[in-house]
Amino acid sequence: MRSACCSLRSSALVCVLFFTVCRVHAQGFVIDDAVAATARDLMDRAQSDNAAYEIVASLTTEVGPRLAGTESEARARQWAVQKLRAVGFANVREEAFQVPLWERGEERARILTPFPQPLTISALGGSAGTGSAGVRGEVVAFASIAALKKAPPGSLAGKIVFIDEVMARSRDGSGYAVAVGKRRLAAYEAARAGASAALIRSVGTSSHRFAHTGQMRRVTEAGEAGVPTAALSAPDADQLQRALSYDGPVEVEVVITPRQLPPVPSGNIVAEIVGRELPEEIVLLGAHLDSWDLGTGAVDDAAGVGIIVAAAKLLLDSLEQPPRRTVRIVLFGAEEVGLVGARAYAERHAASLGQHIVATESDFGAGDIWRFDTRFADAALPAGDAIGRVLAPLGIERGGNRASGGPDMKYLREAGVPVVGLLQDGSDYFDLHHTPDDTLDKIGENALDQNVAAYAAFVYLAAELDVDFR
Ligand SMILES: [Zn+2]
Structure with a gap:
């Protein structure tokens, strides 16, 4: 087909110029x-x-x-x-x-014990606030949102959930679809298990000390509200994970004061x-x-x-x-x-x-x-x-x-x-x-x-x- 098409042209140069068109013709669409x-x-x-x-x-x-x-x-x-x-x-x-208008407020977090120091966080879009006094509690880490889903109702009373799931880097961004699940659902899975707040490792691939915000689901299908939820920068998630690797509890404080407006x-x-x-x-x-x-x-x-x-x-x-x-x-x-x-x-x-x-x-x-x-x-x-x-x-x-x-x-x-x-x-x-x-x-x-x-x-x-x- 290609040669027949090109033979209609008077010169080889023109044939080259129309190569694309000829190929298109060869495959059924001109x-x-x-x-x-x-x-x-x-x-x-x-x-x-x-x-x-x-x-x-x-x-x-x-x-x-x-x-x-x-x-x-x-x-x-x-x-x-x-x-x-x-x-x-x-x-x-x-x-x-x-x-609906959601406005970010104040946001800070710190490890209280055993190694007192600040953590870099950013509230997730749509998150509830902690009030200016913040919440304090012992950290319970989960490897994934799937692991948190298995926590029995009420089993995390007074605790602060930490989901430490890492996002994979890829050319087509396919790691995002997987990682975004924890951002969307952490707040109310933590609430269902009785926790008082949630922290997630940022949905992102950087090693810089910025937390990645992003929208979370504000309420469950049943209309239940989630707990205050923020992302930790990747190095802060690493730091918290290291603190947790020592014997004994790690206690943190989280303060976020966003507002949900009409x-x-x-x-x-x-x-x-x-x-x-x-x-x-x-x-x-x-x-x-x-x-x-x-x-x-x-x-x-x-x-x-x-x-x-x-x-x-x-x-x-x-x-x-x-x-x-x-x-x-x-x-x-x-x-x-x-x-x-x-x-x-x-x-x-x-x-x-x-x-x-x-x-x-x-x-x-x-x-x-x-x-x-x-x-x-x-x-x-x-x-x-x-x-x-x-x-x-x-x-x-x-x-x-x-x-x-x-x-x-x-x-x-x-x-x-x-x-x-x-x-x-x-x-x-x-x-x-x-x-x-x-x-x-x-x-x-x-x-x-x-x-x-x-x-x-x-x-x-x-x-x-x-x-x-x-
Ligand atoms: Zn976009």
């Missing part, structure tokens, strides 16, 4: 020559474009930390509306919803490039605007905001006419505190989810993309493979067909919207994740350009090609 060439042109332009970094610098400097529901998250929405209008997107708007406004920010032929058909690019309060949320997820906005901007600046379908950017609010913006989007747009052709989110830092995953109907897989071949020169391999699409894609995916994952190298992502160390200096000036190239090519192809991914 990407039009001009379309493939435009995708490659977008990829080239992205390599010399610094727009994504400039967006990340602007958001992290002009807004800084932007915890869901706070005044600073509201300023991030204003920033986004202004920025997206200035770039020239259409239909820039806020879609408001309500979110719901307040949050919102998603939406912007579009309106499709020239099928404006009602949506190709959705997401990222989340909120961050944890400790750092400036540069890798989580200003990087994603920069990547998708710069990719869509590149289409706007480079194409002579808009693609056939609408490209919709969604900057989700309140992701960190439980995908509140994602749920609000899926509910508000329930009637049009059938016209969401494909969706994806950038929310895994600033590393290069190395794999292209899909979640398409079998019939659409040749088209997915063809798109994958266009992306291949960026060093991106074709992955499987079980993409999650990213955290904010959960409800769209569950509603049957096809999703893709442009998987970034996340080997060091969890060194910074949810810590005070998540700041702009961790991102190199041109580090995001490969991501922009991949997103720009993908979104253009998905919006231009006549493919139903369902």
Whole structure:
């Protein structure tokens, strides 16, 4: 097929130029020559474009930390509306919803006996407080959340639970899904066993002395509240473990004073490039605007905001006419505190989810993309493979067909919207994740350009090609 296709061309040079197209044809899906060439042109332009970094610098400097529901998250929405209008997107708007507001208070801990010294902690998002007097108790260590689940009800009365489960480092971040269980459930498993507070080894891979915060489940299905719960930095978890290795009890004090407040406004920010032929058909690019309060949320997820906005901007600046379908950017609010913006989007747009052709989110830092995953109907897989071949020169391999699409894609995916994952190298992502160390200096000036190239090519192809991914 390849040689037959190429024989139509008059010269070997042209044959080489159209190699990708010929291969696509050979495998059952033809990407039009001009379309493939435009995708490659977008990829080239992205390599010399610094727009994504400039967006990340602007958001992290002009807004800084932007915890869901706070005044600073509201300023991030204003920033986004202004920025997206200035770039020239259409239909820039806020879609408001309500979110419970959790505010961090004072937080400190120390070993009382046998080796008195301070410990570095950070309260988990949604945690109850200890009151300013704090709680004191003997530490009981568990190797995992599974081990704590086996503790009989009431057996830990007056004790402070310590879950010392280590998270594995990996390129695809798969260690997170396992490790996050202890963060989500420690508070109420500890409460069920009668403990008065819980400490967990941070869900993270760093050895620096920062604790990693993150959302915990606030109440059980039965509506039961958990105990005050905080993360220890990795070196402090090591220290506590060593203290426990001596004979005799280890007693600690934990003081955290967060407050859970009534719901307040949050919102998603939406912007579009309106499709020239099928404006009602949506190709959705997401990222989340909120961050944890400790750092400036540069890798989580200003990087994603920069990547998708710069990719869509590149289409706007480079194409002579808009693609056939609408490209919709969604900057989700309140992701960190439980995908509140994602749920609000899926509910508000329930009637049009059938016209969401494909969706994806950038929310895994600033590393290069190395794999292209899909979640398409079998019939659409040749088209997915063809798109994958266009992306291949960026060093991106074709992955499987079980993409999650990213955290904010959960409800769209569950509603049957096809999703893709442009998987970034996340080997060091969890060194910074949810810590005070998540700041702009961790991102190199041109580090995001490969991501922009991949997103720009993908979104253009998905919006231009006549493919139903369902
Ligand atoms: Zn994130």
